[in-house]
Amino acid sequence: MKNILSIVLSLLGLISYAQTGVVRGKIIDKQSEKPIVGAIISLAGNESIQTESDSEGSFRLINIPLGRQSINISFTGYENTSVSDLDVTTGKDNLLTVSLIEKFNTLDEIVVTSGTNKAKPLNKMALVSTKQFTTEEVTRFAGGRSDVARLVSNFAGVSTGDDSRNDIVVRGNSPSGMLWRIEGMPVPSPNHFSTLGTTGGPVSALNPNLLANSDFLTSAFPAEYGNAIAGVFDLGFRKGNPDEYEYMISAGAYPGLEFMAEGPLGKKGGSFVAAARYGFVGITGLAGTDAQPNYSDISFNVDFGKSKLGNFSVFGIYGVSDIDFLGNKIDKEDPFAAQDEDSYVTSGFASFGLKHNLEIGSKSYLKTIVGYSNANNSYKNFRYYNYGTPTENRLPFSDIKNYENRFTFSTLFNSKINKKITFRAGLLYENYTLDAKMSSRDRQQDSDGDGFPDFVPLINNNGNYNVVQPFAQGQFRLTEKLTFNAGIHGQYFSINEQFVFEPRTALSYAITPKNTVSFGFGIHHQSVPVPILFLNEFVNGTQVQTNKNLDLVQSQHYVLGYDVRLANKWRGKVELYYQDISKAAVESFPSSYSSLTEGADFGYSIDKTSLVSKGTGFNQGIEFTVEKFFSEGYYALFTTSLFESKYKGSDNIERNSPFNNGYVINLLGGKEFKVGKAKRNVFSIDTKFTTAGGRYYTPVDLVPSNNAGYEIRDDANAFSKQYDAYLRLDVKFGIKLNSKNKKRFHQFYIDLQNVTNNTNVFTREYNRLTNSVNQKDQIGFSPDFGYKFQF
CATH class of the missing domain: 2.60.40.1120 (Carboxypeptidase-like, regulatory domain)
Structure with a gap:
């Protein structure tokens, strides 16, 4: 802190400051x-x-x-x-x-x-359950780590409760239900250290400095969104400055070291913006583990300007990451590793797209995107059997290699028929090529009699499949106060050859200029997570993928909202929702398992085969938002969600979902003070308080675990226990320094995260070395910091 203050004071003495x-x-x-x-x-x-x-x-x-x-x-x-x-x-x-x-x-x-x-919202077809956010908010709010996923956890209906990952739990749904889109193109999880089928990770690969204002949707999506039942991140990349070159150098504990450049391109109004980052959080000791994480990413958006053939642009993002967990070099309380294991983790992510906009007449356009995405990860785990004894033996325990390639073609036609009617239709085609292999000794028998569990291939898939999604929708401004949207979305999934139609509708009525009510309804489908679909089962001595014909999971969304302008720059909002879920994957015999409980970790179940599409669940709740937009030097945001999330497995017993926190409360605020003789510089204070009910978990069945030598959960009492409530307070201090004579700007911040040092629960799990159940906690107090120089 002393060193940071010294740097700030030195720059204040060296730099004089600008006016406009x-x-x-x-x-x-x-x-x-x-x-x-x-x-x-x-x-x-x-x-x-x-x-x-x-x-x-x-x-x-x-x-x-x-x-x-x-x-x-x-x-x-x-x-x-x-x-x-x-x-x-x-x-x-x-x-x-x-x-x-x-x-x-x-x-x-x-x-x-x-x-x-x-x-x-930016999307004119979204009338309910949508929040527009700015990239400036991503970096302004306390505790955000420059991560858009952590930003939306401040919104009503969203919860995280896990400081180690940025998984997004929307209205009690699994994070697997999320859809990520960049520039209208669906993409795999844009996070470092992500794994196949998941939508979150420990560190975001999305650079907020390249993002434009974007939408986050939590229910009853317009017809253009599909293959998701929880939420949609609809992100856009901004264009570069078309008139002059600008540069930025920055360093932050979590984003790492960054360089960005942007400026004009060609003589047709084109521009470019590009940035590269290299993470060094392990050096700061803020990673939450003794292991050293390595990660880096690049992002770009190039706009070639207008031509006779239309407007062309290319965009992309690429990231890589790796980390080694070596048992003899980590603390026994490390939440991600064990002392009798060595693990090696790598992951990669890439998405590139070519976008073409063609104007058709004075009121219509056609937007087409051709894209490619890749997601890959590997996990090699070695277990020390007979750990700490003369017969200690290091054997491979798990070996996972996943490669997913995705080719995307989408086209969208938009036409303003007149000021009262707008029509939009399009098609999304995705071709997936998946090479997924997984072998493990976990929960396996010793059929060869060597004294160790067999190393069994559980997934071995090398194939491809297609997802096709046509849609059409219209917006009708029936009166000055009444707007009605209606559309239909279709989805074809080639693995089970299922085709579904999904009606969507929304209504907004302005009772007065300050009071608006809205209603939304939609049917949505999503495939069961790929790692579950491709699990192998031995049938008559042959490995068979017995889950491939599972139906698409179906979800019906109902939303009722009320929006009010409380005063100048003040807004209030209430939403009441109900979500009915059916056709989830469950076991063919009576059990507590459901695919609705998957997706909140780095991996999925490895022993759930011969599943059937007979599971059900529901989410219901009410959300409140009071927001004061930034004015008069301060802002404020209060959100709270009261909700219930339940599911039924094949035993037909209603249970808590693991995501049934019950409540989430967020309170954010910030104040800026103009400082210096000319009042050109700004000192800021931002704070955030969050509390949420603990997640439900299945307790360890200790006696069978001791007998088996690995963790066995008490599935008869699945998700019957609840962790302690989550609580965290963050306080952030910053200073902005504007140059007087040149185009230069400096910014410093220090973000004191979890200032009360509250040790929120990470997990309670079986320790095979001590034959007991141990609790591991999340990271306590941790100071984040950063510096930015723009010129």
Whole structure:
């Protein structure tokens, strides 16, 4: 802390500080997404600072005072809107894309204001259970580790409760139910150290500095989203600065060392932005393990500008990671390893896409994406049998190698029929090639009589399958106050040759300009996680994949919402939901198992074969949000969720889901203070308090575990026990330094995470060395830190 303070004071003495910044961007029609020419963009509170959008809808607003600012946008025949919480600095221009919606009634004397642009989702077809977030929030909120997945854990309906992974539990659903999309293209889990079928990981590979404002959806998704029953992360990459070059160098405990560059490309309005990061969290001692994690990633987005053939762009992300857990070099309390094991973990992730936008007439466009994704991971585990004795023997215990290649083609046609009707239709085709191999001694017999469990191949799959998803949807502005969306989504899964139709609908009614009610309904399907589908079972001496013909899991979503503007810059929201789930995978004989309980760890069950699609479950709850958008130097966010998550296995007994925390409460707030003689620099304090009910778990059956030599859970009492409540308080301090004479900006922060040093429970598991049940806790107090230099 002393060293960080010394650096800050030194830079304060060496650098003099600047006066204004720049906001630039593009104004488009929300329904047609075509540029709006002649829109007026002005600085809130100072209408003399204004400009107009040009023939491409682009604008550049200069001489903006430093600090948090808002801009207003107006255009004849369209509802006025505003963009607030712009962090104006000297190091980088603010780049925006602002959507305006055409007035239902075009009489000049009627003045309609749509309010804060950020209060509404980017996807115009999403009327319920959707939250737009900014990348600035990702880095601003305390405890976030520059991770978009940890950011959304602050939203109503989302819980984590595990500091070691960023798995997203939406309304009591397994993290396996999540869909990740980048630039409209579905992608594998964009996290370091992720494994096949999971959607989370310990460290995010998504660089928030390249992300544009994005949507997070938690229920009753519009018809364009499929193969997910829990939530959707619909992320976009921002474009680079089309007029001048900008650079950034930064270092942070969790994101690591980063270099980013962006600027104009060619003479057709093109641009590029690219960044590379190298993680060094192991050096800081903040990894939560004695082992040394290594990870790095690169991201880019290149826009080639307009041409006669349309607008082409390429985007991509690539990440690699590895870590070695060596039993003789770790603490016995390490949550990820054991002293009688050596484990070697590697993973990789890549997604690349070519996007083409073609304007068709004045109100329509066709967007096409051709993409490729790859996810791979390997896990080699060696067990020391007869550990610590003269007959100690190191043998391979588990060997996992997974390679998934995915080729994607998607096309979307959007047309604004008129100001009251918008139509959208498209098709997504995905071809998967999977090479998955898994061998293990876990829970195996000693058929060869060598005194050790047999090393048995459990998965050996080398094949491909297809997922095809057509959709069509429309938005109908029935009156000035009433908007109705309706659509249908189709899904074909080639493994079981099942095709399903999924109706989706949503309704929004503005009771008054400040009060809106909404309703949403949708049927959604998703395949059982791939690691479960391809498990091998010995049938008459031959290995057979007896789970491949499982049905798609079905989920019906019902949502009722109420949104209110409590005051200027204040918003309140309540949502009531119910989710009915059927056709989950369960065992063919009476048991407590269900595929709905999978997905909250690095792996999946390895002994669940001959499953049948007869499991059920439900999630229900109510959510509250009170948000104060950043203004007058501060912001505040309060969210709480009260919910219930239950399931039934083949024994038809209703049980708690492992994700049935019961409640989640988040309270966030922050204040900025202008400091220095010219008040050009900013000192900030941000804080976050989170508490949640503990997750349910299945207790260890100690006597059978001692007899078998490995952990056996009491499945008859599955998820009957609950961990202690999760509680955490984070406090973050930061300072922003703006240069006076040059385009330079410095930022420092220190994030004191878990300042109360509360040791939240990680797991209670069987210790085969002591023949007892041990509790392992999550990391306690840990200071995060970072520095950013933009020029």
